[in-house]
Amino acid sequence: MRNFLIKTGINAVAxxxxxxxxxxxxxxxxxxxxGAKVLTIxxxxxxxxxINAVVxxxxxxxxxxxxxxxxxxxxxxxxxxxxxxxxxxxDTLGLAFHINDFFWTAILGALVVSFxxxxxxxxxxxxxxxx
Numbered sequence: 001m002r003n004f005l006i007k008t009g010i011n012a013v014a015x016x017x018x019x020x021x022x023x024x025x026x027x028x029x030x031x032x033x034x035g036a037k038v039l040t041i042x043x044x045x046x047x048x049x050x051i052n053a054v055v056x057x058x059x060x061x062x063x064x065x066x067x068x069x070x071x072x073x074x075x076x077x078x079x080x081x082x083x084x085x086x087x088x089x090x091d092t093l094g095l096a097f098h099i100n101d102f103f104w105t106a107i108l109g110a111l112v113v114s115f116x117x118x119x120x121x122x123x124x125x126x127x128x129x130x131x
Contacts, residue, residue, distance in 0.1 A: 004049065006124070011052075012045035014116035015097070021112050024105035028096045044097045048086050056082055079110035 019027035028040040059078050060067070066074040083099055083106050090097040099106050 008042065008045045008049050010117050010120045010124075011048050011113075012041050013120060014113040015045055015048065016041055017116050018109045018112040019097075022105060022109045024100035025109050026096070026098045040096050044086070044090055044095055047089060047093070047095070048082070051082055051085055051089070055085060076107055076110050076114065079114055080106035083109050083113070 015027060019025045027044065028037040056078065059081060060075075063074055063078055067078075080102065084102050087097060087099040087106075099109060
């Protein structure tokens with residue numbers, strides 16, 4: 001449970017930074033107060049964590065030849081697909097997360113989310129994730 005909470009926090013920060021950096025990604029702009037924005041970002045990060053746990057292994061399995069062929073660069077397309085699923089699901093659930101264009105916006109967002117997640121995982125001590 002602790003590992004899921006840590007990964008949700010990392011995803012929340014990464015999605016928030018991606019929404020700031022990438023034009024075309026909106027996150028929690030409908031919320032009036034700071035507390036509502038933070039709660040929306042945490043809920044969206046939790047949904048993103050569930051999508052990554054359920055859908056991403058299936059997508060990686062079926063795209064494995066393309067991942068090998070592109071020397072791993074196709075994983076950004078898979079991650080962009082995960083962000084697009086998050087956008088669709090958050091629209092369905094009434095959450096404030098949206099991606100305007102799949103290709104460039106989602107790819108750039110996936111790049112930012114991957115980079116920020118990698119950076120935060122490097123900065124976190126290893127003993128927090130092993131428990």
